[in-house]
Amino acid sequence: MRAKRNDYYLNIAYEVCKRATCKRRHYGAIIVRDDQIVSTGYCGSPRGAPNCIELDDCPRKLQNIPTGERYEFCKGVHAEMNAIINAARSGVSILHGVLYLAGRLGDGKKISPHPCVMCKRAIINAGIKKVILNGEDDKMKIIDTESWIETHGEL
Numbered sequence: 001m002r003a004k005r006n007d008y009y010l011n012i013a014y015e016v017c018k019r020a021t022c023k024r025r026h027y028g029a030i031i032v033r034d035d036q037i038v039s040t041g042y043c044g045s046p047r048g049a050p051n052c053i054e055l056d057d058c059p060r061k062l063q064n065i066p067t068g069e070r071y072e073f074c075k076g077v078h079a080e081m082n083a084i085i086n087a088a089r090s091g092v093s094i095l096h097g098v099l100y101l102a103g104r105l106g107d108g109k110k111i112s113p114h115p116c117v118m119c120k121r122a123i124i125n126a127g128i129k130k131v132i133l134n135g136e137d138d139k140m141k142i143i144d145t146e147s148w149i150e151t152h153g154e155l
Helices: 005-017 079-090 117-126 146-150
Strands: 025-033 036-042 098-105 130-134 140-144
Touching (some): 005 025, 005 140, 140 146
Antiparallel strands (some): 130 140
């Protein structure tokens, strides 16, 4: 049976998250434009810098910092940001694209990923129109990024 388009892209994002070097969460992102994958990204340290898996530590975990707080102590760049950065490095437009986001815990269990406030801002400014992810109970969630602006949420 042929996979539905959104399922197909989310499954690829799950494969991308296997490259993550964060010990807490493995996120993978792909950006699709005109039904073509134009960029991928996973959470990990800046290019060439040692990562938490290599160092076998996590500064935020060592300091008992809760998830979603004190990102300045994190060595990693988020998957969403890396996908945007990788598109820019390649000279590829992601304007009006769709970002697919998948996540797993370090033990491999699937989680419902949610872009942080900084990633939401980058996604909006990059011109990405939708974010598609697996929501609670493995149900696909489609987010129109304009809704982040309209609700004046955490931006």
